[in-house]
Amino acid sequence: MTQGKLLQTQRWLFILNGVIWISLGVATLTRGASGPASPGTMHIIGAMMFGNAAAFLYLGWRIVHNKVIDLIAAALVLGVNIILTFTDQMGFLDWATLVLDLVLAGLLVLTFIRRGAL
Numbered sequence: 001m002t003q004g005k006l007l008q009t010q011r012w013l014f015i016l017n018g019v020i021w022i023s024l025g026v027a028t029l030t031r032g033a034s035g036p037a038s039p040g041t042m043h044i045i046g047a048m049m050f051g052n053a054a055a056f057l058y059l060g061w062r063i064v065h066n067k068v069i070d071l072i073a074a075a076l077v078l079g080v081n082i083i084l085t086f087t088d089q090m091g092f093l094d095w096a097t098l099v100l101d102l103v104l105a106g107l108l109v110l111t112f113i114r115r116g117a118l
Contacts (some may be wrong), residue, residue: 003114007064010107014060014074017100018053024093025049052081071111078105 001009029046037045055077062070078101085098 003066003111006107006111006114007066010063010074010104010111011060013100013104013107014056014063017097017104018056018060020093020097020100021049021053021056025053066111066115068115071108071115074108075105075112078108 025046028042028049031042059070059074059077063074082098082101082105085094085101088094
């Protein structure tokens with residue numbers, strides 16, 4: 001896989017991850033009082049999901065520029081997401097985002113190796 005194709009693959013996977021987090025944020029906010037916590041807590045959780053989506057979408061836009069700062073930011077966001085996946089009950093969507101995050105992390109490591117940064 002060429003470096004350009006590798007970065008484009010990462011771009012689309014970051015965008016997919018962002019879309020998933022937008023969907024989860026909308027679902028969390030529309031559940032409202034029927035969720036497992038108070039409506040205020042559900043709003044905070046929904047806002048955090050939208051923030052996560054924004055980070056993934058931003059990285060999807062930036063990753064193809066192959067700048068070290070963007071690659072480091074991607075590694076940090078993925079690392080935090082992978083760790084936080086295990087702090088909640090593991091449902092289907094948790095497993096799906098975990099697999100997506102791990103694939104992205106593997107591609108990111110490959111990008112670092114090709115840049116000679118690892």
